[in-house]
Amino acid sequence: MSHLHIPDGLIPLPWILAGIGLAALFVCVALRALKRRDRAKVVPRIATLSALMLLAMGLPIPLLGYHLNLTVLTGMIAGPAEGFIAVLVVNLILALTAHGGITVVGLNTLVSGLEVCLGWLIWRSLRQVFRRPFAAAAVSTVIALLISTTAMLAIVAGTRVSPDLALHRNDHAEHVEHAESADHARVAGSDSGSLKAFAAIVYSAGALGWAVEALVVGSAAEFIAKSRPDMLDPGPDRGA
Amino acid sequence: MDVQFIDELAANGRTPLHAALPWAKIAASAALLAASIAARTPSAAGAAAAAVIFFASASRSQLRHAAVMALYPVFFAGLFVLGWIRSDPLFALTVVIKAFSTGLVAATLITTTPFVDIFAAISRVTPAVVSDALFMAYRSFFVLINELQDLLRAVRLRGGAGRGLFQQLRTYGQVLGVVILHSADMTERMYRVMVVRGYSQRIESAREWPPPGSLDYLLIAYAATVLGLVLALG
Numbered sequence: 001m002s003h004l005h006i007p008d009g010l011i012p013l014p015w016i017l018a019g020i021g022l023a024a025l026f027v028c029v030a031l032r033a034l035k036r037r038d039r040a041k042v043v044p045r046i047a048t049l050s051a052l053m054l055l056a057m058g059l060p061i062p063l064l065g066y067h068l069n070l071t072v073l074t075g076m077i078a079g080p081a082e083g084f085i086a087v088l089v090v091n092l093i094l095a096l097t098a099h100g101g102i103t104v105v106g107l108n109t110l111v112s113g114l115e116v117c118l119g120w121l122i123w124r125s126l127r128q129v130f131r132r133p134f135a136a137a138a139v140s141t142v143i144a145l146l147i148s149t150t151a152m153l154a155i156v157a158g159t160r161v162s163p164d165l166a167l168h169r170n171d172h173a174e175h176v177e178h179a180e181s182a183d184h185a186r187v188a189g190s191d192s193g194s195l196k197a198f199a200a201i202v203y204s205a206g207a208l209g210w211a212v213e214a215l216v217v218g219s220a221a222e223f224i225a226k227s228r229p230d231m232l233d234p235g236p237d238r239g240a
Numbered sequence: 241m242d243v244q245f246i247d248e249l250a251a252n253g254r255t256p257l258h259a260a261l262p263w264a265k266i267a268a269s270a271a272l273l274a275a276s277i278a279a280r281t282p283s284a285a286g287a288a289a290a291a292v293i294f295f296a297s298a299s300r301s302q303l304r305h306a307a308v309m310a311l312y313p314v315f316f317a318g319l320f321v322l323g324w325i326r327s328d329p330l331f332a333l334t335v336v337i338k339a340f341s342t343g344l345v346a347a348t349l350i351t352t353t354p355f356v357d358i359f360a361a362i363s364r365v366t367p368a369v370v371s372d373a374l375f376m377a378y379r380s381f382f383v384l385i386n387e388l389q390d391l392l393r394a395v396r397l398r399g400g401a402g403r404g405l406f407q408q409l410r411t412y413g414q415v416l417g418v419v420i421l422h423s424a425d426m427t428e429r430m431y432r433v434m435v436v437r438g439y440s441q442r443i444e445s446a447r448e449w450p451p452p453g454s455l456d457y458l459l460i461a462y463a464a465t466v467l468g469l470v471l472a473l474g
Contacts, residue, residue: 007313007339009277010320031367040439043369044430047376048423051384054243054377055419058385059412062405070416077420089373096350096358097246098309098343102273156320197323212409219413220420227421 008101015159019106026113027088030081046082049074050089056216066209071112072141073217075119077224077231083116084109111152118144123232133232137221138214145210153199243381249302249351257299257348261449262357264456268295269349271463275470276341284473285334289341291466295459296348306351310343368442375443376430383426384419391415 011019034042056068075083088109095102122140130136224231250258257265272292279285296303317339321332350358355378363371392415400411 007317007320007335008273008342009279009338010317010335027367027370031369034369038431039369039441040434041427041431043372044376044380044427044434046369046373047430048380048384048427050373050377051380052416052420052423054381055384055388056416058242059416061409068412073420085370085373086377088370089377092362092374093243093355093377096346096355097243098313098346098350101313101342102346103277195323198320201319201322215406215409216413216416219410220417223414223417224420227417228424231420231424 008103011101011104011107011159015155016103016106019104019110021106023088023106023109023113026084026110030084033081034085042082045078046086046089049078049082049086050093053086053090054093061212066205066212068213068216069112069115070217071115072119072123072144072213073137073220075116075121075144076123076137076140076221078116080113080117080120083120084113087112087116107155111148111155114151115144115148118147127232132222133225134218134222138218141214141217142210145206145213149202149206149210153202156198157195244385245305246350247355247382249305250354253299253302253352255298255300255302255352256455257352259455260352260459261452261456262353263361263449264452264459265349265353266358266361268459268463269345271460271467272345273342275463275467276338276345278467279334279338279470279473281473282330282334282337284470285337285341287473288466288470289337289344291462291469292341292344292348295462296344299348299352302351303348306344306347309347309351310340313339313343372443380423380426380430384423387422388415388419391418 053070053074056070059068061067071083071087074086078086088105091100091105091108091112094100095105095108100108119140122143123136126136126140127133130139221232272288272295276285276288276292279288293303296306299306314336317336321335324332324335356375359371359374359378362374366374395411395415
């Protein structure tokens with residue numbers, strides 16, 4: 001549930017443009033951070049990490065139709081710059097398969113990018129606190145997904161459209177001025193009720209999803225830490 | 241989401257939509273997507289959805305696969321409008337119809353056009369690192385999925401998957417760990433190949449498309465007409 005699955009056609013144009021603009025800005029920052037590195041090394045790394053995220057999404061989880069994201073693990077392995085571009089690649093492919101709207105690719109990338117950056121940041125901090133990589137990775141995953149889900153809900157709350165505006169019924173409302181305030185109160189009440197219901201579903205289903213993701217990411221991190229600890233070492237060049 | 245199956249549908253299909261030029265399908269899809277998004281009344285959303293279904297029906301038997309894919313955004317639209325079903329059912333209906341038609345446009349495009357052709361179009365508007373990563377991610381996906389499937393099969397055959405969900409998820413994590421280690425080796429190999437081939441900051445797409453035919457013009461004219469009608473309906 002960390003992925004913003006809001007379909008096309010509901011988010012207002014200014015938010016769509018803001019999402020695309022901000023995502024483009026962060027991509028530029030990421031590209032600038034990667035400028036000094038050999039592109040022939042960077043591109044395959046981003047590509048394989050993107051492919052791994054897509055692969056993980058295809059793993060059958062017998063629980064509420066949940067799928068893995070591996071965004072946090074990507075952040076832990078690749079750092080924020082490569083990780084952000086990898087989630088953009090994944091979101092572009094997902095949008096083409098009707099998994100998240102095409103017009104919300106920018107917003108999706110921002111939310112997934114937040115998971116990557118938080119995953120990298122929290123993992124770096126917790127690696128010294130927890131003795132076992134499993135615990136550090138699992139806790140990093142839960143915190144990152146909790147924050148990104150809240151960010152996703154904030155986007156949904158910020159972009160809520162009034163049904164009256166969306167269905168062009170304001171013309172009629174102008175002629176019934178005395179009923180206008182009552183109508184607005186009804187819409188606002190319904191709007192907040194709808195958001196609460198949506199948030200309740202997202203947080204309750206999300207909590208289960210975070211546990212699943214934390215378990216898988218923790219196990220993967222523990223395995224990698226045993227076999228190739230350098231891959232998860234927060235070295236200086238991964239700070240980009 | 242089964243990228244492998246989608247790729248098979250796009251590459252091996254023999255329908256009028258498969259025969260159309262990729263840029264014509266992308267242009268027509270963009271116009272139909274705009275029409276679906278621009279619809280602001282239930283009747284306009286319904287008309288746009290009908291037009292999209294007619295467009296998608298040109299992919300013949302593949303329509304049902306695309307329709308199943310389009311149900312995914314419908315599910316999330318349903319969650320989104322849950323609180324409005326009682327208070328404003330027309331709004332809820334409009335949102336759900338729009339989610340279906342936009343999903344069907346994307347699903348029809350991707351099940352009738354190979355990923356590589358769509359990536360070639362995307363690469364015109366994205367930085368080289370992003371477009372190159374798109375092409376290579378797609379290729380890597382098919383290499384890694386075979387490895388992942390083989391590993392999972394081997395684990396199951398040896399009874400290593402575990403009985404409970406907890407154990408199964410831990411096994412998934414370890415199997416993914418193995419694939420990640422192998423993918424690191426794969427990245428090294430790709431790097432060496434790119435250096436040997438003289439990678440010059442961008443993978444050039446060698447796609448050359450034939451001149452457009454009547455089918456391509458027909459698709460674009462149809463989609464533009466639908467967009468015009470939906471905008472007129474409001």
